[in-house]
Amino acid sequence: MSRLTVSSKWLLCAGFAASIMGAGPAAADSLLTYVDPNTGQRHTYTAATADFSLRQAGEYLTISVQGRDGRPPSTSVLIVPPAGQTLIPGRYYEAQCPGFLFGRTPGLVVSGWTGYDCGDDPGHDGDESWGWYALRQIQRDAAGTITGAEIAYSQHFNGPDSPAVVGTVRHGVEPLSFVLNGLVAPDTYSNKGFYGDTSFFALSGSTTGVHFEVAGRRDTWSVGIKPPWGQTLRVGTFALSEFADASHASVGVDGEPNGSSNGGYCPSVSGSLQIKSIGFDAAGKVTGLYAIFEQRCSADAPQSLNGVIHYRR
Known part of the structure; x- marks a missing residue:
């Protein structure tokens, strides 16, 4: 593995990044944590208390979390990169509902906690959402299929200053x-x-x-x-x-x-x-x-x- 010298000003190169991210086999690890904007209460779920799944359609990535025996949560987080890009680790700002993207705007849907998705609730149009997400990790197999990811996110619907649902979801990576x-x-x-x-x-x-x-x-x-x-x-x-x-x-x-x-x-x-x-x-x-x-x-x-x-x- 390449060695990082902390006194150097020229730390980051493509070879170093590849050696770090490819180090050792990774085992699946699942986590959902979020703060409900309506109550301020923090909720945490792991693979011991909920079922996690990952779905990919092109560069649309969804991680879903379902409580067992019909218990909460029933939550999904969908992210979309800006037009023409692939998902790579980084921070994506000014995210909107995927059906209402303009220019290079990224897409984000955090559903389940409110009971409606982007544009599905009367009085809430899909372009009335504001958010961002940080793709902390993403793992792909040899064919390019996404097998795991970690996402921190924030989204709100009733104006940019309204309370937001904020959380982290991780599945398939440590x-x-x-x-x-x-x-x-x-x-x-x-x-x-x-x-x-x-x-x-x-x-x-x-x-x-x-x-x-x-x-x-x-x-x-x-x-x-x-x-x-x-x-x-x-x-x-x-x-x-x-x-x-x-x-x-x-x-x-x-x-x-x-x-x-x-x-x-x-x-x-x-x-x-x-x-x-x-x-x-x-x-x-x-x-x-x-x-x-x-x-x-x-x-x-x-x-x-x-x-x-x-x-x-």
């Missing part, structure tokens, strides 16, 4: 993201989430230590993880110190937020690391990681640094 929140250095604070629509990711290493890197949203970050002496990285929870020893693991976060060379380095003076999932190939090379960490960069740091890594779990 989580791929990095979230960092807290104090990295005395004058460097981060509160960002990185996903496939904005960022590239890399993971390298073995059972004796791994190195995770991300570039996107004007930032570059790297996270180095070492197990306690004499141990290998495995599922479990570990106490942290600045340097790994017989009873502590270590996590070091290094970054250049907002494209600056004056970023921060945060060694794990104290804190905890939870590895929820980690995978290796036959040669012992890391293939996936799901890890959560909370650490202090110094003994007198006023605030902790929290991070979550999802990479080909």
